[in-house]
Structure formats: structure tokens, C-alpha cells
Amino acid sequence: MWRKWTGVPLWRRVIAGLILGLIVGLSLGPDAAALKPLGDIFLRAIKLLVAPLILVSIVSGITSMEHPGDLGRISGKAVALYMATTVFAICIGLVIAVLIAPGTGLDMQAVVAPPDAAALPSGIDVIIGLVPDNPFAALAEGNVLQIIVFAVLLGMALVATGEAGRPVRSLIDSGTAVMISLTGFIMETAPIGVFALIAWVAGTQGPDVIIPLIKLVATVYGACLIHVALTYGGLVALGARLNPLKFFAGITDAIAVAFSTASSSGTLPVTLRCTEENIGVSKPVASFVLPLGATVNMDGTALYQGVAAVFVAQAFGIDLAMSDYLTIIGTATLAAVGSAGVPGAGLIMLTTVLTSVGLPLEGIAVIAGVDRLLDMGRTAVNVAGDVSVTTVIAVSEDALDRNVFNAPSGA
Numbered sequence: 001m002w003r004k005w006t007g008v009p010l011w012r013r014v015i016a017g018l019i020l021g022l023i024v025g026l027s028l029g030p031d032a033a034a035l036k037p038l039g040d041i042f043l044r045a046i047k048l049l050v051a052p053l054i055l056v057s058i059v060s061g062i063t064s065m066e067h068p069g070d071l072g073r074i075s076g077k078a079v080a081l082y083m084a085t086t087v088f089a090i091c092i093g094l095v096i097a098v099l100i101a102p103g104t105g106l107d108m109q110a111v112v113a114p115p116d117a118a119a120l121p122s123g124i125d126v127i128i129g130l131v132p133d134n135p136f137a138a139l140a141e142g143n144v145l146q147i148i149v150f151a152v153l154l155g156m157a158l159v160a161t162g163e164a165g166r167p168v169r170s171l172i173d174s175g176t177a178v179m180i181s182l183t184g185f186i187m188e189t190a191p192i193g194v195f196a197l198i199a200w201v202a203g204t205q206g207p208d209v210i211i212p213l214i215k216l217v218a219t220v221y222g223a224c225l226i227h228v229a230l231t232y233g234g235l236v237a238l239g240a241r242l243n244p245l246k247f248f249a250g251i252t253d254a255i256a257v258a259f260s261t262a263s264s265s266g267t268l269p270v271t272l273r274c275t276e277e278n279i280g281v282s283k284p285v286a287s288f289v290l291p292l293g294a295t296v297n298m299d300g301t302a303l304y305q306g307v308a309a310v311f312v313a314q315a316f317g318i319d320l321a322m323s324d325y326l327t328i329i330g331t332a333t334l335a336a337v338g339s340a341g342v343p344g345a346g347l348i349m350l351t352t353v354l355t356s357v358g359l360p361l362e363g364i365a366v367i368a369g370v371d372r373l374l375d376m377g378r379t380a381v382n383v384a385g386d387v388s389v390t391t392v393i394a395v396s397e398d399a400l401d402r403n404v405f406n407a408p409s410g411a
Contacts, residue, residue, distance in 0.1 A: 010187060014372060017191035018198050022209075025202025032203025035196040042193025043361050045186045046351050051139045053183065053348060055151050056175040058334070062155025063169050074393060078289045081235075081389045082297040083333060088231045089299040089381070090329045093306030096223040102215035102307070103314025106366065144356045145327070148334045183348065190347075190368065197365030212315070213370055220307050220374050224381045227303055232388040239392040242405060250278030250405070251387050258383040262375040264294045267383055275387050280404030281394040289393055293386035298349075300378025300385070305332040305353045312354060312363030324357045331356040347371060 025032040130149050132138040138146035158165040158172075202209050233244035240247075248255075254271040258264060268290065275286045309328050313320050320328075331353050347368060354361055367374075394400040 010190065012372075013191040014194050014368065017193075017195035018368075018370070021195040021198030022202050024195075025199035025204075026207065028199070029203050029206075032199045036200040037196075039193050039197030039200060039365060042189055042196070043364065045189065045193075046347065046364075047142070047355075047361065049179065049183055049186060049348060050144065050351055050355065051142050051147055052175070053179045054144065054147050054352060055139065055154075056172050056179055058148060058151035059155040059158065059172045060169075060176040062152065063158050063172070074285065074288060074397065075292060077393050077396065078292050078389060079296060081392065082293060082299075082385070085231055085235070085385055085389065086297070086299050086302045086333050087329060089227050089303040089385075090306040090332050092227045092231070093220075093223045093303035094310060094325055094328065096226065097219055097307040097310035100215065100219045100222075101310075101314055102212055102219045103311040104212075105215075106209060106212040106315040142355065144331060144352050148331065152334060187347075194365075194368045197362070197368070201365050209366065212311075213366060216307070216311055216367065217370055217373055219311075220304055221377050223303055223307060224300060224377050227299065228381060228384050231299075232384055235388050235392055240395040240400070242391065242395075242402075246405070247279065247388070247391065248384075250274060251384065254383050254387065255380045259376050259380040262372065262379045264379055264382045264386070267379075268294055271383055271387060275390055277404070279387065279391055279394075280401035281390055282399040282401070285394045285397060285399045286390055289390040290386050293382075293389060297385050297389070298378075298382055300381030301349060302332045303381065304374055304378045305349055308350050308363075308367050309353050309357065309359060311367070312359045315363055315366070316360055318359065320357065327357050328353055 024035070129143075130145055132143065132146035132150055135146070135150045137143075138150060158169050198209075228248075233248075236242050236244045236247045251271075251274045254267055254274045257270045258267040271290055272286055275281045275290060276283055306328060310320070332349065347364065350364065350367065351361060354363065391400065
């Protein structure tokens with residue numbers, strides 16, 4: 001029986017946990033609160049991963065960007081563009097979420113007390129506190145922003161050190177592999193955690209919990225479409241001087257596979273084929289920039305973080321200050337450097353973002369149940385972003401064959 005259960009893809013088990021949790025919660029009513037401890041254990045296990053996973057994954061991601069010769073120039077362009085589009089994605093997600101307000105109607109503060117706003121640091125305190133005076137204390141306390149800053153500095157120092165820093169880099173890479181395995185183990189408990197948490201939420205909220213779920217999914221997908229059309233379409237039109245409609249038609253296969261599999265890495269062979277055969281990017285540029293994008297580009301996931309953070313704040317009746325929005329943008333952007341290859345990256349990053357601005361992790365109870373559906377959309381955005389950035393870089397390097405792009409077969 002256990003083998004049959006574990007043989008089912010995790011996302012299906014999570015959706016089953018969501019549906020069962022809704023049924024049990026609506027049936028038991030307030031008595032479903034007895035299941036909440038199971039969900040609390042799952043949340044604590046997720047939180048356990050945050051500090052060490054951020055440290056090793058970001059350092060590993062930065063050190064992997066070291067490349068000799070002219071690849072250094074191309075990687076510099078790629079990272080700059082990937083980071084810029086990620087910031088745009090988060091901003092779009094935040095704006096759309098504020099306008100649509102998907103979290104309204106879900107009164108989570110009735111069952112969980114929101115954090116004391118007076119206890120949260122001011123904007124200037126956040127800026128000062130970015131640099132840790134003790135990195136080990138930051139790890140012990142789970143100070144997300146300080147961990148990210150320390151990880152970025154450590155990664156840059158290891159790249160600058162060169163051969164002498166290779167043993168430390170090997171240790172970090174091994175640590176990343178271990179943390180990915182541990183993340184996989186903990187994510188196996190997600191169906192139970194989601195079941196318990198959604199049963200608790202449904203039991204205390206009643207049928208009202210369903211409408212915010214629908215609004216959340218619609219908000220994320222709407223923001224994704226806007227980001228793809230405006231950011232990527234504008235990037236291709238202005239940066240590469242190419243027809244955006246023909247560009248998107250040429251990468252339809254890659255987007256479709258990304259959407260169905262929810263895996264940027266798994267889609268990479270199809271993405272490479274579309275980029276080379278339909279868009280006309282040279283193989284050397286495509287084979288370098290696209291895998292790099294699969295490592296550091298998480299526009300769709302970053303956009304989702306923005307929407308989810310606003311959703312949780314609205315559900316708990318918490319007003320986010322401008323400093324909170326800036327913290328969300330900075331945290332999600334920096335965390336995206338090394339988290340793309342981690343199973344459950346969206347959920348781990350969401351925990352990171354919520355923690356950075358003091359939002360209750362109980363908000364994950366609602367979001368985790370529809371995470372797979374959201375994951376499909378944000379992965380498609382990630383892949384579209386990879387190809388658009390690769391195309392712009394190819395044009396700047398005179399490595400794009402416009403005859404291939406304009407050929408009927410690329411349409």
C-alpha cells in the first residue's frame with residue numbers, strides 16, 4: 001500500500017490532501033482544529049530547511065557562474081538581464097495582487113493572531129540589519145536577509161579566491177546535494193501537512209475558503225500573462241528587434257512542455273531545440289545561457305512570491321509598508337540565484353519571503369494546496385524568460401540567424 005502511495009507523483013498526493021482536508025474540515029467544523037498540530041509539525045520541518053538551504057544553494061549558484069574567456073562577458077549579460085526581469089516580475093505580481101486583493105474574504109486573523117506590527121523593524125533598521133555582525137548568529141536565529149547577504153558575499157569571495165577556494169566550494173556543493181535530499185524527504189510529508197492545515201482552515205472558515213483560492217490562482221496566472229507579454233515581449237521587440245508574436249510562436253513547444261511537467265530542467269532539451277531551430281540562436285550561446293537560466297532565472301516563481309505575500313498579508317489583515325514591499329523584492333530576487341534546482345523551491349522560497357517581512361507561516365496552509373497548479377504557470381514563465389534573455393544576448397553577440405527566425409518553419 002505504501003509503495004502504491006509513494007508511486008503517485010507528489011503533486012497529486014498534495015492535491016488529494018487538499019481535497020480531503022476541505023471535506024474533513026467542512027464536515028467537522030471547528031473540531032477540525034484538533035488536526036492542526038500535524039500541520040504545525042510540517043511547517044516547522046519546512047522552516048528547518050530555510051537557513052542552511054539558503055546558505056549553500058546561493059553560494060553554490062554564484063560559484064557556478066565562474067567561466068573563463070569571453071563566456072565571462074556573456075554570463076555577465078545573462079545574470080544582469082535575469083536579475084532585471086526577476087525584479088520586474090515581482091513588481092508586477094505585487095501590483096496585480098494589491099489591485100485584485102485575492103486574500104480578502106479569508107479572515108485568518110480570527111484563528112491566528114497576526115504579529116505585532118510595532119515589533120517589526122523600521123525601513124532604516126532593515127537596511128542596517130542587512131549586514132550580519134555574526135553570521136553564525138544569523139543562521140541560528142533564522143535571519144533570512146542576513147543569511148542571503150552573507151551567502152552572496154561568501155560566494156563572491158570564493159569566486160575571487162580561485163583555486164585556493166576549491167575545497168570550500170566542493171564542500172558547499174556537497175552540502176547543497178545533501179540539503180536537496182533532505183528537502184525531498186520533508187516534502188514527502190507535504191500531503192499530510194496540507195491535509196491537516198487546510199482541514200483546520202476550512203473548519204474555522206467554512207466554505208468561504210474556496211473563493212480566495214480561486215482568486216489566488218486567477219491573480220497569479222493573470223500576472224504571469226502580463227509579465228510575459230510586457231516584459232518578455234518588450235525585451236524581444238526592443239532589445240532584439242524581433243517580432244514578439246513570431247518569437248512566442250517559435251517557443252510554443254517549450255512553453256507547453258514546461259507547463260505540463262512544471263520542470264525547467266526537464267524542459268531544457270526542448271527549450272534548446274526551439275531556441276536553436278526556431279529562433280536561430282547559435283548553439284554555443286544557447287547551450288550556455290539557457291542552462292544558466294535554469295539555475296538563476298525564476299521569474300515565474302518570484303512573481304508568485306509577490307502575489308502570495310500580499311495574499312497572506314490580506315488574509316491576516318496586515319498592512320504592508322513600502323519597506324516590506326522592498327524587502328520582498330530584494331529577498332525573492334536574491335533567493336532566486338540558487339533555488340531553482342531545489343524540489344519544492346516555490347514553497348521554500350515562500351517561507352523565506354514570509355519570514356523576511358514577519359508574515360505568519362500559517363498562510364501556507366491555503367497556498368500549498370494549489371501550489372502544483374501555480375507551479376505549472378510559473379515554470380512556463382521561467383522557460384519563456386530563459387529564451388527571451390538568450391535571444392537578446394545572441395543578438396548582442398551577433399549570434400542569431402535572422403533567416404532561421406523569419407523562416408516559415410519557425411512560425
